[in-house]
Amino acid sequence: MDMRLNLPGLPDFSFKNPILTASGTFGYGVEFAPYGDLTTLGGIVVKGLSLAPRAGNPMPRIAETPCGMLNAVGLQNSGVESFITEKLPKLPWRELPVIANIYACDPGEFAELTGVLAREQGIAAIEVNISCPNVKEGGILFGQDARQAARVTEAVKRMAGDKPVIIKLSPNVTDITTIAKAVEDAGADMLSCINTLSGMGVDIRTRKPLLANVIGGLSGPAIKPVALRCVWQVSRAVNIPVIGIGGIASAEDVLEFMLVGAHAVQVGTANFLRPDFSFRLVQEFEQLLQKMNITDLEEFRGSLKA
Amino acid sequence: MTNEQCTTLKVLDNVPFGQIAGEHLFFALRLERPTWKSWQPGQFVMVRPSGWALDMLWARPFSICRVSNRDLVLFFQAVGRGTRRMASLKSGDEVLVWGPLGNSFEMEPDTPTLLLAGGIGIAPFVGYVHTHPRPWNLHMEFGHRMPLNCYPYESINEKIMGDAHHEQKPEDLAAFIDCMDKRIEEFAGQNGLVLACGPTPFLRTVQQLSQKHNARCQLSLETRMACGVGACLGCVTKVSDDMQVNGVAAGRAQVCNHGPVFWAHQVNLSED
Ligand SMILES: Cc1cc2nc3c(=O)[nH]c(=O)nc-3n(C[C@H](O)[C@H](O)[C@H](O)COP(=O)(O)OP(=O)(O)OC[C@H]3O[C@@H](n4cnc5c(N)ncnc54)[C@H](O)[C@@H]3O)c2cc1C
Ligand SMILES: Cc1cc2nc3c(=O)[nH]c(=O)nc-3n(C[C@H](O)[C@H](O)[C@H](O)COP(=O)(O)O)c2cc1C
Ligand code: FES
Numbered sequence A: 001m002d003m004r005l006n007l008p009g010l011p012d013f014s015f016k017n018p019i020l021t022a023s024g025t026f027g028y029g030v031e032f033a034p035y036g037d038l039t040t041l042g043g044i045v046v047k048g049l050s051l052a053p054r055a056g057n058p059m060p061r062i063a064e065t066p067c068g069m070l071n072a073v074g075l076q077n078s079g080v081e082s083f084i085t086e087k088l089p090k091l092p093w094r095e096l097p098v099i100a101n102i103y104a105c106d107p108g109e110f111a112e113l114t115g116v117l118a119r120e121q122g123i124a125a126i127e128v129n130i131s132c133p134n135v136k137e138g139g140i141l142f143g144q145d146a147r148q149a150a151r152v153t154e155a156v157k158r159m160a161g162d163k164p165v166i167i168k169l170s171p172n173v174t175d176i177t178t179i180a181k182a183v184e185d186a187g188a189d190m191l192s193c194i195n196t197l198s199g200m201g202v203d204i205r206t207r208k209p210l211l212a213n214v215i216g217g218l219s220g221p222a223i224k225p226v227a228l229r230c231v232w233q234v235s236r237a238v239n240i241p242v243i244g245i246g247g248i249a250s251a252e253d254v255l256e257f258m259l260v261g262a263h264a265v266q267v268g269t270a271n272f273l274r275p276d277f278s279f280r281l282v283q284e285f286e287q288l289l290q291k292m293n294i295t296d297l298e299e300f301r302g303s304l305k306a
Numbered sequence B: 001m002t003n004e005q006c007t008t009l010k011v012l013d014n015v016p017f018g019q020i021a022g023e024h025l026f027f028a029l030r031l032e033r034p035t036w037k038s039w040q041p042g043q044f045v046m047v048r049p050s051g052w053a054l055d056m057l058w059a060r061p062f063s064i065c066r067v068s069n070r071d072l073v074l075f076f077q078a079v080g081r082g083t084r085r086m087a088s089l090k091s092g093d094e095v096l097v098w099g100p101l102g103n104s105f106e107m108e109p110d111t112p113t114l115l116l117a118g119g120i121g122i123a124p125f126v127g128y129v130h131t132h133p134r135p136w137n138l139h140m141e142f143g144h145r146m147p148l149n150c151y152p153y154e155s156i157n158e159k160i161m162g163d164a165h166h167e168q169k170p171e172d173l174a175a176f177i178d179c180m181d182k183r184i185e186e187f188a189g190q191n192g193l194v195l196a197c198g199p200t201p202f203l204r205t206v207q208q209l210s211q212k213h214n215a216r217c218q219l220s221l222e223t224r225m226a227c228g229v230g231a232c233l234g235c236v237t238k239v240s241d242d243m244q245v246n247g248v249a250a251g252r253a254q255v256c257n258h259g260p261v262f263w264a265h266q267v268n269l270s271e272d
Helices: A030-035 A080-090 A107-118 A146-159 A176-185 A221-237 A251-259 A277-291 B081-086 B119-131 B153-157 B170-189 B200-212
Strands: A005-007 A010-015 A019-021 A043-045 A062-065 A068-071 A098-103 A125-129 A165-169 A190-193 A197-200 A215-219 A242-245 A264-267 B006-017 B026-032 B044-049 B060-063 B071-077 B094-101 B113-118 B138-144 B161-166 B193-197 B216-220 B236-239 B252-254 B261-263
Touching: A019 A277, A030 A277, A068 A221, A080 A098, A080 A107, A098 A107, A107 A125, A107 A146, A125 A146, A146 A165, A146 A176, A165 A176, A176 A190, A176 A221, A190 A221, A215 A221, A221 A242, A221 A251, A251 A264, A251 A277, A264 A277, B006 B071, B044 B071, B044 B081, B060 B071, B060 B081, B060 B119, B071 B081, B071 B119, B113 B119, B113 B170, B113 B200, B119 B138, B119 B153, B119 B193, B138 B153, B138 B170, B153 B161, B161 B170, B170 B193, B170 B200, B193 B200, B200 B216
Parallel strands: A019 A043, A019 A264, A043 A098, A098 A125, A125 A165, A165 A190, A190 A242, A242 A264, B113 B138, B113 B193, B138 B161, B193 B216
Antiparallel strands: A005 A010, A062 A068, A068 A215, A197 A215, B006 B026, B006 B094, B026 B071, B044 B060, B044 B094, B216 B261, B236 B252
């Protein structure tokens, strides 16, 4: 069946199916090419890019937890220039949307990064990770302050040209809808939700934290109920498309996110269950739609009887 | 989509080795033969039993011990959540396997080669010894804490010359290090090759000794892994500047796809 999704307000943009891969869990895509056909995916969101290369945090930087994992990778990446010259040409960007995920610590830097990416034909959209503390304003996370989140959105929009801008929301806030509405008003074209939940793990024998950084981001099936709640709240509060993220590990999970209002989803930690996970999920999702006799995804989306 | 690099394989058997206080900690896991075209000693596979539900998400990395035309053999020690569960795998159970992953140990058939193994670090050397065309050029020093019959040492010892060092008290460790010191000096003198696999403190010692004697030395590193394919950046190690030109940015390289084998002078094991 046709699983193509048209997105309201974005007539020139669509995903051929609703299953994308989440930033930081699918590398630059090429790592997974031996395990499936990248072009069958709805889209790829690449590892978070910064202006300059970043070494990330010390080891250990990942730990397994019940139904999830903690990570404090610290956005290690080789910088936006090296992505454009070395990684992007290896991706089949003519056949599927490649979305750049960006990370910076002040609005000017966000704008500069966006300027570089906006010139690239191979980039379909820009996803903005607003989880960095704004050092200048005392360390509050951009993603936790509506005014600052809006400022980042405006800065990125100004430089993005005709590329859609997706703002990735953090669940580590009291009211996620306030931030969602603020970035919508500031011009965001789409929202993705959610990023990892702040968490930690400890070892009673060594008396050490499981991560060198002590605190990290929790992801995986453990966070799915939180993610569903956020997507439900956000999709009712805004008029722009929402991409659901958080603990998706089956075709049923994809439908759950669509039921509460998501237009598309991103698969993160489940890519570590097996490297062909996302490729299989696209097929399993299509089979599930047939089994459940769902022929119109748009009609199903947001149809929760609550 | 079926892909030969990620396949479900049946367990043929899971044989316990040795016994400590009535419990088995070491197992030889024999799986159906995968359809790989080739593999090299030092490479590893990610293993995730099909029975694992979502409470444990990651597969676990294991060195490829041997591949024959009948089976794939892994050798593992039950140390934590995952490997303890793997201990109860039975014939007929299914496991998901992806690989072969990573790079491999140098093999220079005519070069005198010293194999240094610490504990379960002996696993990749089984394959190395059995696929080496001139095993008489190989020598092994094996340091272990558990009784010798817990490890696949016999299978190595029947092919090459080796010494096993049972560490039971602190002096034993000092004697083992002393022995490695002399051996590394000897092999360095013949422009030989030194290959090591074992826990990080052991590798750190080998690194220092090989630097002292200017030996050509490779280390196989162990870190926690989530993806095994270079994507999650959870398994990195600090690398020296000369690795950065090989497309590795910012001084840290993934052990899973830039390793697990590194030249001793390229990695910095002092931190992390
Ligand atoms: C390339 C490679 C090859 C390996 N080959 C073998 C092998 O042939 N045989 C074998 O028995 N083991 C091997 N290991 C180690 C094996 O992967 C770990 O023992 C295993 O992942 C532990 O899983 P667990 O769930 O039992 O432990 P957990 O409950 O996850 O952890 C228990 C303890 O083991 C440590 N640990 C967890 N994962 C690793 C890891 N990957 N490396 C080192 N320590 C770890 C944890 O920090 C913790 O202290 C290899 C590791 C690597 C990276
Ligand atoms: C190892 C790892 C690295 C991540 N790196 C990034 C990143 O660079 N940028 C970003 O916006 N999100 C990053 N994330 C968050 C994921 O994209 C996703 O939002 C989160 O993991 C929740 O989805 P999941 O439960 O399906 O994994 C990372 C997550 C993990 C597990
Ligand atoms: S295990 Fe994921 S990058 Fe190495």
